[in-house]
Amino acid sequence: MQNRLSLYMISGMLLLAVLAVVSLYMGVYVFEKHSLAEVISSLITNDESLSESDRFVMMGLRLPRIVMAILIGSALAVSGTCLQGMFKNPLATPDLIGITSGASLFAALAIVLGSSLKAYIPEIFHFSFLSIMAFAGALLTMMLVYRISTSGGKTNVVVMLLSGVAITALGFAITGFLIYISKEEQLRDLTFWNLGSLGGATWTKNVILATIVLVSYLFLINKGKALNAMMLGERDAQHLGIPVEKIKKQIVVLTALMVGTSVAFAGTIGFVGLIVPYILRMVFRSNYHIILPMSAVFGGVLLLSADTISRTVAAPSEIPIGILTAFMGAPIFIAILVKTRNTM
Template sequence: MQNKLSIYLLFSLLLLALLAVVSLYTGVYVFEKHTIAETISGIFNNDGTVSDSDRFVIMDLRLPRIVMGILIGSALSVSGTCLQGMFRNPLATPDLLGITAGASLFAAITIVLGAYIKPYIPEVFHFSLLSIMAFIGALITMMLVYRISTIDGKTNIVVMLLTGVAITALGFAVMGLLIYLSKEEELRDLTFWNLGSLGGATWTKNGILAVVIIVCYSFLINKGKALNAMMLGEKDAEHLGIPVERIKKQIVILTALMIGCCVAFAGTISFVGLIVPYILRLIFRSNYHIILPLSAVWGSLLLLTADTISRTIAPPSEIPIGILTAFMGAPIFIIILIRSRKTM
């Protein structure tokens, strides 16, 4: 089993590396004719073989964007996979549970009312206020959904989905009020959060995302066997020696942290946490020992593909990436609903 997983991961990583190279050289801007090796060597050696314009496009525009797509796609996919394992249902994703909406709402509040909030918090937190607020919004929403939909260790999937719908509706209502109250610059920022984009990628943001994801993965990525046991039921998992409550708390807090950071840096990107686990489940059944680590790579593949399409399908303009992922995710959501009718 471990050897098969290693082969699957290696193949997926090679495919991701190939896609990253294709994405780097795809777009309106045409590079000077250099091989990939010559371009990389010229950039790092700074020997003048690569023009300043090529260097700027690669190092300041496309490469940070590609790295952010890889990081956020991976985080969203792993978050969805963990939540589906914890709730034991394929519909439990950050978007459908309202977690993304909660993070977006708190981010929107920070954008519009941040000038009034900052005087009351220490100055050291001003730079990261947006990320902190998005995390708080995601965490509050996650805890609220879990408390309302879970009774005696059993999750009522209908109540869970309805809670997510209610929170999303409330988020849209407050967002509408904030849009009404916002100024022109704030309105542009709010539009960015609602539609989702990787256009604001920087190396600083990628560094923060990388640290958050590495910390979260150190706790989550090896939980496949525990999630397999939890699929039998929480009591049965406890009899097998699985610390169910501790794992559930880790999933709640760490997925909220990842979703909060993703929303803070890229806005609302929906359905990644639904599409990837669904595809992997078709291939590997419900074996989270394989699905969980693979989802970390396949989520990157999905989002990087969507971002490459979004900035090349209608040049020189850019289609918001959240629109593309919604177009891909909505049919899969309907398919899952149809297949799950008898169990809901």
């Protein structure tokens, strides 16, 4: 089993590396060098013949964007996989149960009311105020949905989904009001968050995101066997020595942290946490020992592919990446609903 997992992971990482190289060279801008190999070689050797424009596009625009796509795609896919294992249902994803909406709402509050709210918080938190607000929104939404839909250790899937619908509707209403009272610059920022884009990627953001993702993975990525046990029932898992409550708390907090940070940096990108686990589950059944680490790789593959398409298919304009992931995710969501309608 371990050898198979290693083989799958290596294959996935090779695919991700190939996609990254292809994405690095695709776009409206045409490099003065004749081939990508020459551009990369010039960067590695610090060749002065490489023009400033080539260097800026490669290192300042495309490479940070590729890294952010991989990190956010991986974070959203792992978040979705963990939530599905915890709730024991393939429909439990950050966007469908309202976590993404909650994070987006609090991000919108930070954008429109930030100048007023910052007067009441320490100055040291001003720089990361948007990220803190997005995390708070995701965490509060996650806790609310869990409290509403779970009773006696069992989760009512219908209540969970309806809670997500209600929270999303409320978030949409409040965001609509914020759009109504916002200024022109704030309106542009709100449009960015609602549609989702990786155009604001920077190395500073990537360092913060990578730190959060790596810390979260230290606690989550090896929980596959525990999630397999929890699928049998929480009591059975406890009899097997699994610290169920501790794992659930880790999933709630760390999932909210990853989703909140992703929303703060890239806006609303839906369905990644639904698409990747669904496809992996078709291949590997419901074995979270394999699905969980694989989702970390193939989440990056999915979002990097979508971002490459978004900035090349309608060049020189750019299709918001949230629109593309919704196009891919909606049919899969319907397929899951049809498949599980008799068990809900």
